[in-house]
Amino acid sequence: MKMKIYQFVLISIFAGFLFTSCKKNVDPTPPSGNGFASLQVPEGFTWSTLNKSHFKVQIVNASGNPSSELNGYPLDATDLNGNLLQRVTVKEGKASYYLELNKSINDVRFYAPTHEIAHVIGLDIQTKQFQLPANLKSVKSYTDSDGDGVFDDFDDFPTNPALAYKVYYPSPYNKSNLKSGDDSYEVWYYQMFEDLWPSKGDYDLNDLIIKLRMVTNFSGDNTWISGTFDYYVWTNGAAINLGCGMEFFNWVGNTGDKLNLQYLNAEQITLVDGSYNSDLTMPDPQVNNAFIIFNSADLAKGTDYWNTGTGQSADPMASHLSFDYNVAPPTQNGHMAAFMYLFYTDDRGHEVRPIGMPPTTAATWSLLGSYSDASPTAPWDYTPHVAEFLYPYDPPFYATANKHPWGIEIAFEGNLKVAFEKVSIIDAFPQFTDWAESGGTENTTWYEYPVADPTKVFDVGALINTK
Ligand SMILES: [Ca+2]
Ligand SMILES: [Ca+2]
Ligand SMILES: [Ca+2]
Secondary structure, X not given: OHHHHHHHHHHHHHHHHHHHOOOOOOOOOOOOOOOHHXXXXXXXXXXXXXXXXXXXXXXEOOOOOEOOOOOOOEEEEEOOOOOEEEEEEOEOOEEEEEEEEEOOOOXXXXXXXXXXEEEEEEOOOOOEEEEOOOOOOOOOOOOOOOOOOOOHHHOOOOOOXXXXXXXXXXXXXXXXXXXXXXXXXXXXXXXXXXXXXOOOOOOOOOOEEEEEEEEEEEOOOOOEEEEEEEEEEEEOOOOOXXXXXXXXXXXXXXXXXXXXEEOOOOOOEEEOOOOOOOOOOEEOOOOOOEEEEEOOHHHHOOOOOOOOOOOOOOOHHHOOEEEEEEEOOOOHHHOEEEEEEEEEOOEEEEEEOOOOOOOOOOOOHHHOOOOOOOXXXXXXXXXXXXXXXXXXXXXXXXXXXXXXXXEEEEEEOOOOXXXXXXXXXXXXXXXXXXXXHOOOOOOOOHHHOOOOOOOOEEOHHHHOOOO
């Protein structure tokens, strides 16, 4: 009899554990991760719909030789409809860009607004050249009110000598004729996470979904000076209370399609006073150049909600989080990168990151490589401006032995529908499997095509009254 009581207690504890893995769900079915475990993905797959491309365009004359004739003038990267993606100043005969575009997009239009010359160049072309005609149009006289080298007509901050160009990420490439570049057309990142790392989750990828966007301000000589991040908690179906932060890196170049990143000196990135809710957002006391957006998702929302089909639902856009920051030199190439991290509210060292991104200095390293995680475990070098690493790092951090992630990233101009609690994302989005197994080259807009079955996907957009 005693034995039976012990068994009952043990079963209760175990069942309790299962429930806590999804505390907001009344359905006791254990997570299935239906079909996800058998996904076979190619080496190096980033589980992002984005191609994060840094590249240079060489200005050449009519004979194909390098030309300095556009030096000091702007050269725009636009979509095929002429909507602006990034404007830069040509320096030493070259224009340097950073675009984050859906992997299906290859053609980018380049336009010299002062000389009215346009060329479409494929991103897959290794040596990108912008060829000038034999006879250049004479340039009208322009005014540069703030003397930063960028004419008023092309200066997004015509009376601020420190700033010249405003650039949005993800890049607002538009296939319709809607106008972008003036902020009327917005594309957002959705960062979708499983919270049970280093154990496998159920791959509904809805435990925390953050919708965010980045506005970046560059000087007339193309240096990243400041910016803004905007956030919404799209879903909060996590078993455990989660916090969320953003860490900045120095971008020093590319190796193939990987980013070469470095850590920055302490306090090179600083929050702008008054630009954020200081009850929620703050510098991360344990990580240089990183900001905690919120310590607890529950606190970050005006109303408590889950938006995963169980528990309460509410308009996520009603609770806006934002911060402005400034960048101090040095940054090599004037450019940077920023990556998110999640952590357990009650255990800061328990961190989850997008696949391939090393943990922050606050992470508990003994968790790496435990349970289903196959992250590297060797000591990591965080020396600012010295240690350099490739992102995504190989072998990848925050991946299983099968290179399955705990976090994925998409960019979307619409309102993402999400898998119901415990519905595997591959059941909610039938195109997901081929996207993953192709390494992100097929079904590049899988997130636009959820199943029609309203018991499998939750329409978060239906909760939004106004935008
Ligand atoms: Ca100016
Ligand atoms: Ca200016
Ligand atoms: Ca989950």
